[in-house]
Amino acid sequence: MIPATFTYKRARSVDEAFSLLADGGDEAKYLAGGQSLLPLMKLRLATPETLVDVGRLDELSYIRDDGSHIAVGALTSHHLVATSELLGRDLPLLAYAAGQVGDPQVRHRGTIGGSLAHADPAADLPAVVLALDATLVARGPGGSREIGAHEFFLGLFETSLQPDELLTEIRVLKPAKVGWSFQKFTKRAIDWAIVGVAVQGGNVALVNMGQTPVRAGAVERALSSGAGLADAAALAADGTSPSDDFNGSTAYRQHLARVLVSRALGEARGRDGG
Amino acid sequence: MDITLSVNGSEVKADVADRMLLVHFIREHLNLTATKVGCDTSSCGACTVLLDGQSVKSCTVLAAQADGRAVTTIEGLANGSGEWHPVQRAFRAEHGAQCGFCTSGMVMAAVSLLSENDSPTEDEVRSALEGNLCRCTGYHNIVRAVLAASASEGTGE
Amino acid sequence: MSILGTRVVRTEDPKILTVGGTYVDDLREPELQGAARVIFVRSPIAHARITGIDTADALQAPGVVAVLTAADMDDLGPPPPPAEPGAGEAAPMPLGGPWQEPLLAFDRVRFVGEPVAIVVCDDSYSGADAAELVSVDYEPLDPVVTLDDALTDSTLLFPDAGSNVAVKAGGPADADAFDGCEVVVERTIINQRLAAMPMEGRAVAACFADGKLTAWVSTQNAQIARFILAGAFGMDPAGIRVVAPDVGGGFGAKVGIDRDGIIVAWAARRLGRAVRWAETRSENLVAMTQGRAQRHLIKLGGTRDGHILAYHLDVIQDTGAYPRMTGFLAFLTSLMAAGAYDIPKVQTAARTVVTNTTPISAYRGAGRPEATAAIERAVDLFAAEIGMDPGEVRRINLVAPDKFPFQSPSGALYDSGDYAAALDKVLAGAGYQELRAEQAGRRERGDTVALGIGLSSYVEITAADAAGGETGRLDVHDDGTATVYTGSSAHGQGHHTTWAMLVESELGIPMDKVTVIHGDTDLIPLAIGTYGSRSLQLGGVAVQKAAWEVKDQAKAVAADMMEASEADLELDAETGLWQVRGDPATAKSWAEVATHAGAEGLTASVNYTEGAPTFPFGAHVAVVEVDTETGKVRLVRHVTVDDAGTIISPLQAEGQRHGGIAQGAAQALQEEVVYDRQGNPQTGTLVDYAAISAPDLPSFELLSMQTPTPVNALGVKGIGEAGTIGATPAVQNAVIDAVSHLGVRHIDMPTTPSRVWAAINEARGL
16 A cells, blocks of 8 residues: 655754754654554555655664663664663663564664654553653754653653654663563564553553553552562552453453563562662 | 665666655566565565665665665575575575565565574574565475574575 | 475475566566556445445546446446356356346445445556545445344345345254264354465456457466456457466465456456556455355264264354355365264254355365364364363274275265374374373463363365366477476466476476476466365376376387387386387487477377365374463464375475464464454454464474375375364364363364453353
């Protein structure tokens, strides 16, 4: 299938991206790796009139140790995130989860920033940055601002980015060595998660358990007040409203959340204190 | 828009529609038809080519995005003297192709895998092919072929 | 030593591996230069009346050549006459009369994806835009989606037919059928709808020039396609050439040419312009015929010591919106109902029912996997009920080797076999007792991950239409090369390799000097093509017989050359040299003999019909792990014995088994075409249709067994469908076996995690 007609513009700098987007009018969108946007355009579920390709902004593809925190450029491919030695050592949750996104071809093209800005609640990385308490750096024509991951995801495919803002960096405070786990339950390896769980220390975030990735607050509170893993995990579905479709009923997804959180907490504990 | 790219080692210049997908550019403009279209959703991998040496699904890349890059299709996989790539040889020896429609994409995905991991395990091979569907072989001989072409089992002989 | 039975790599592969196969959309023939693209406008509604079609905007769009609807089909003849009422499985295929399926829909649409109009455009990009501008007004009708909806007849798809039941056969069990049974098990089970999903979808390119229509079709049967086109257009078949280029899989869904393909060929004739169409996957998943879609009521009875005495199978075939296969699929299911067992009393009933869903047709196995799934589930239910090992119950009831040819109680005549030997071999190969011990250990320990072991014994029918035969022609040229023209039509089966092996074996002409041609009606006007695992035993044997005839001709020619008696001549099949027996000095090559043959040449055409179908058989063991907390199933081993008689090309026979096992496992585990209550497909892309992928499967363990059939000279049976027939119930049985200790007796396919989880909960009373 074939996308509807659009005008393609390639940005050579971040500033140029802003002006190209402004020129493109209301129906202009940024294009990074295109692994989420182009499939929707081919099915004509998205019909932007202008695409501003930011995929060549190599200055936004990096993985850096910035002292107090680790910074990942928004245009870093999933493949680079997944295979980064630095992340594998200091932020293994992010590296591992990036290796679970899509398939190798998608990971070669798709970017961390593109995935987060797309804000599909069934995607892996939104829940991961939520569990990591990451800070998302957005730049717009008026300057930069930092957005906490917890205030970034507003709804289904909806973020707190302004239309002209570009996500530029994902920043994570260098964590203490804590246990982590990423559990992804799928029909097939390539599929979106039916339910997923990201655990970093005492932080627990859920994939596909509502319109946005969510923190399992009840689990976290129980853990911090000293509950056992099993008791805490039993609260995993509290307050969630997952969808009900032929891949799984709401009740099944809530059950999976409890099982996967239990397993994730167990795995994280096994990796703890390293 | 005007694009210039390298395809199988040769420079190609063309004026393409902004919305032209790389796979259609390869097939319809360059008449390199080994690369197939098998789905609409980046699911099947029949269109897999190498972009700057890495496997991508050419149905989910704009031709414009390939401007200035190097594309390799299965037509360009043999070396200059026509000698097949070990993955090509192994696919034949292990009967990795039946109807052949998935084969080009499957081979290119395997070449990309082996460039990143020259001695994968069977599970790693299967995972690496998660984005390439085959309806004929049950994957059995494809997996055998990729393993045979890997460093862990020699050079595909 | 003969090349037959040796591991020969394929002659097809060098092209596939270097420049790719040439499928319809890859053709760059001169006749297709500048061909316009056909884009279909399809119904988005399952059941509706069409009240208007507005093509004006689309006609104004850039690049548009034509927008055509049913109203433009005034150059076609009237529809075929109605079938005789109650014609049953003898009815013509497809059913005509009140069940008539139009080409482009004109008054009603009956499934999402039904073709309503076509846009013909200079290129596919403009065409995709223009197709969105065709405006069709629909007045929705109540959708008939489920079998239960259909059987009430409260809404009729074909009001003139008076019922949604298109074909009926058989009936309820005799009142006394289950007398004497100490135990009777009975259950409704679902054999779910599957997408055939060949990697290459349907595709047609066509041109019409000088009164001749040429159509390149992605088909399993060029000659049948020509026959259908001639009928549809009222043309003399001689005025039509159909070519099957490389075909990217068919699996039964590319037999002949279907409605959409006929429309494309019609457009070429109507417009006098070359056109081409290669469907998108989104079209393929709603508009290519789908498979299976049966509901079974199984009832099986026997004694507590394991003897099965009676079986009744009630089949309801969902045939989708149009009964394209009449009652044939349900007929094949009924014919093979008894499976590999010697059961005194077997009776069947079958109804074929229309619904507002994609039409159903053949899909790898076409009625036989359904039969096997039903009986193999019934046997396992029976075994569980009497507390006997499922292997033991099978062994007790399998047809004994001294009973062949065996008249099956459901109507088939099984030619040859040793079913118990296949079962014993696969159980030994799988390490069945060790597996049971491991399973018991896990259960005792209360492991979260349970082990399941599933069995199936099967017999199937191949070349069911053996009497239809197949053609083969062999020419030996004066340069010593040979050309085979085969009626069989490979779409992945590697006939070019195997047929060349047959020629080398018979004549000593090396494979690389043998060219095999198929699928071109100008070169091979008379043929049937490939389906139902018929090719080697019909088309292959035809080549063998043609080789024999050529050998006889050559012997006469060589005798003349050597001035010797034919009786004194011999062909060294190793070297391909003719000589007077024991005198190498007289040796003449094929080139010399063919040259000497002169204008008459060395050529033989054979139309080989076989006296009877053949009945391959075997046994499968599947081993699964089931995560009892999530319901997730992992197939960890699959071990099979598949006896298809003599094996000519072991590499390819294994390949056929691998592919079939994968598709069988796919049905058991994950694939299903799903509709919502309104008849909207929920699995219209490969994101949602869970086509099986490499990480979902293990490598397979194939054991070999060869019991030559007496039916043909090669001793061969078909191998193409053994995998789907044998593997599907083995994997399903394994999943159920894994959780049987929790009280689960049945889980319908596909055994998705949520279904397995629900079944465990139900068994636990949750």
